[in-house]
Amino acid sequence: EIVMTQSPATLSVSPGERATLSCRASQSVDGNLAWYQQKPGQAPRLLIYGASTRATGIPARFSGSGSGTDFTLTISSLQSEDFAVYYCQQYNKWPLYTFGQGTKLEIK
Amino acid sequence: QVQLVQSGAEVKKPGASVKVSCKTSGYTFTTYYIHWVRQAPGQGLEWMGIFNPNGGRQSYAPNFQGRVTMTRDTSTTTVYMELSSLRSEDTAMYYCARGSVTGTRDGLDVWGQGTTVTVSS
Numbered sequence: 001e002i003v004m005t006q007s008p009a010t011l012s013v014s015p016g017e018r019a020t021l022s023c024r025a026s027q028s029v030d031g032n033l034a035w036y037q038q039k040p041g042q043a044p045r046l047l048i049y050g051a052s053t054r055a056t057g058i059p060a061r062f063s064g065s066g067s068g069t070d071f072t073l074t075i076s077s078l079q080s081e082d083f084a085v086y087y088c089q090q091y092n093k094w095p096l097y098t099f100g101q102g103t104k105l106e107i108k
Numbered sequence: 109q110v111q112l113v114q115s116g117a118e119v120k121k122p123g124a125s126v127k128v129s130c131k132t133s134g135y136t137f138t139t140y141y142i143h144w145v146r147q148a149p150g151q152g153l154e155w156m157g158i159f160n161p162n163g164g165r166q167s168y169a170p171n172f173q174g175r176v177t178m179t180r181d182t183s184t185t186t187v188y189m190e191l192s193s194l195r196s197e198d199t200a201m202y203y204c205a206r207g208s209v210t211g212t213r214d215g216l217d218v219w220g221q222g223t224t225v226t227v228s229s
Contacts, residue, residue, distance in 0.1 A: 001170065032213060034214070034215030034216070036153075036215075036216075038153075043203055043205075043219035043220065043221060043222055044145075044153065044203075044205075044216075044219060045219070046215045046216060046217045048215075049214050049215035049217075050214070055215070055217060056217075085152075087152065087153050089153075089155070089215065089216075091213050091214065091215070092213075094213045095158045095167040096155075096167065096169065097143065097155040097158070098155060099145075099152060099153040099154065099155055100152075101152045102152045102153070
């Protein structure tokens with residue numbers, strides 16, 4: 001089983017600043033990685049797939065990078081609506097998908 | 109538009125089974141995989157399994173093997189997830205989500221609203 005580890009568990013950033021979230025896989029997942037955003041009381045929303053492709057309707061301030069075992073989600077200039085929990089997910093070892101434990105992005 | 113609409117909240121006793129439905133619309137039912145994901149209160153997302161509406165093939169996460177069954181009704185474009193031998197740790201929000209076009213792999217782009225399942229004696 002591929003284990004996905006996200007860091008940090010909680011990230012405190014001020015509005016307007018850049019946020020960098022990390023996700024590491026226990027073995028290579030190539031570029032088969034997605035990022036999701038989840039706000040309280042809502043279902044998750046797909047942000048990034050294929051490690052770096054923004055999903056439909058996702059603002060350009062969200063970007064993904066990485067391949068193999070190390071991935072990054074960057075939010076270039078934080079807006080108030082961006083404070084949420086973010087999850088990475090691998091789908092390389094198909095059909096078995098795995099989520100990371102999440103990073104909570106909070107207002108500093 | 110593409111929508112996944114789930115059935116309502118359930119309260120079950122330990123040892124019972126629960127069956128959650130996910131009604132799809134707005135796209136060709138047999139073209140996309142359906143996934144099930146759960147989230148215990150205050151916890152992260154846990155992937156449960158994947159279902160192929162085109163033929164009915166399923167694959168489950170190791171933690172759920174032997175306890176989960178996914179089925180479909182093509183006439184109503186609905187996918188079902190049944191979880192048996194419920195225990196208190198199964199108390200969670202259960203989501204269905206649309207995956208990639210069958211034969212490919214990708215993220216989960218459309219999600220249902222979630223179904224709360226409470227297991228309590």
